[in-house]
Amino acid sequence: MSIVKAVTCPVCGSLCDDIELTVENNEVVKVKNGCAMCESKYLGYKSEHRIRTPLVRKDGKFVPVSMDEAVHKAAEILANANYPILYGWSSTNCEAQRVGVELAEEVGGVLDNTAVVCHGPSILSVQEVGIPTCTLGQIRHRADLMLYWGCDPWSAHPRHLERYTSFTEGRFEDSAWKAYLQKVKAAAGKKKLVSAERLEFVKSRPRPQTQACTISGPPQTLKKDGRKLIVIDVRKSMTAEMADYFIQVEPNKDYEVMQAIRALVRDHELDVDKVGGIPVEYLEEVADALVNCNFGVIFFGMGLTQSAGKFRNIDVAISLIRDLNRRTKFAIMPMRGHFNVAGANIVSTWQSGYPYGVDFSLGYPRYNPGETTCMDVLLRGESDASLVIAADPGATFPKRAVEHMVKTPLIVIDPHMNATAMLADIVFPSAFVGIEVGGTAYRMDNVPLPLKKVVEPPAGILPDEEILKRILEEVRIIKAQKMAKQAEAA
């Protein structure tokens, strides 16, 4: 039995690097410090859902084949395709992503990562207006106001609050955890909640019965000392329940609400009573809190990027930060989902010049979201083959996009039999990055962190990087043979 310390969790963009794993007989048997998702991954990686051998679909059924056969078949599909899609990349390491760019260029395909259904719109507006941001370390030690807009870290990034923001002990700012517990105790009346300590918080977080402001009016909590937590969302999420102040905005109205806050921050008067379903007094409270903090941060998620306005919502959020920086200090950060989607953007940019939706079909990289992302290509029904790795569009893309993907040959590389693999023609089992393979991943604040290899992969199962290298090599051989044949014929 051995204990491996300071392991980086390969699940969400928080990339917590304080996980402690107990390894016995080449198996992870215990997880310390992780959240529910982290535990689920470390204890479930060896489950029955694991793919054990390469598979090829024959007469509608999967049959096991050798690695060489699968590599040859996949390479043939890619080498002969006119406009293949190479999608995913966000749950693997930067080393594999780098080979992916090379492969996309070699086959003249569309290279795209999960940002297209996630923070693609954020990237678009960052390219237009820039982004005043910082690292999570700075936030941890200095930020005294957090505003989570259109995101629910409790559900999607469970340890974000505890490690980086409100409930962490910073050098210059204290954790708001005690104050929060007091609130919970007050709300729970005589019920004993003394045992609700940090660990308990991770597992079954107690919740105070706060009311949405639209029901009970602005609370006094924004006047308290110390770190403040504000949540703006369309529904009262788990995170909203922990907040000092929660504002419920009508769906698709974030843009208006944010513009209204901008106006208030600039000391303009609003001549309406409500914006996006929120009484203006409440927005004034928020604007006051924002202006009066020392260092504030806005975190935003899919609530902004997937609602009406999409990248315009991010434009105005960043503009709000610019306005706020005239009065105090503010930063903004997207809540990245997959543990290495930030890395996928970075590797793609460093290699091709563009972060996602890169089209190599003309022999050089082109980037025009709305035209060149895999979503556009799929919905137009133009691609003639797909390679999916380290993502699951079968479970994350709208039906019509998946429909086209399934009509053309589909190659999947993944450790688990996921939704896309179930629909695939060729399936490669791969080793779990961050468990069975090491490498580099980028946290949501674009800080690179090392991933650890803690156990050996099952016999015969290769890392993503190795599988891609073999396919690339085979593609080159097939292309060379084709050229030789053509030359002969001529």
Place this chain on the structure above:
Amino acid sequence: MVQPKLRVTLLTGRTIEQGVGKEQGKSSHGYFEACSMVYMDAEDMKKLGVRNNTNVLVTTPNGSVVLKAVKYTRGSTPGLIYIPYGPWANAIVSDSTTSIGMPSFKGTPAEVEAAPDKPVLSMKELFKSQFGR
């Protein structure tokens, strides 16, 4: 008798159960339970005569899907329904990308009606009906 229908706004998004389920494996029971459901407002459920944990049919211009309706207990969300990300939500979300490559996963108009006798399809059954695989 005409089935009462309710016009709502459809949101899709993350839940912790979906997050845990996806890490267990997409074909796990946990993932099925976490994603083949829809959170509804208690009042809205009353209007439709839908009890907690019974099935409803959700329809958008993009399709329809049967899901288990679950009461949202964390505050009121009249006129809103919330389906965790997954193949069931994707069967009905809007694929309009407004020319920037991002489908409209949140804020699509939808209709809900009670469907106590219709079954919730497993992922395999759903794929079979959608893609023939």
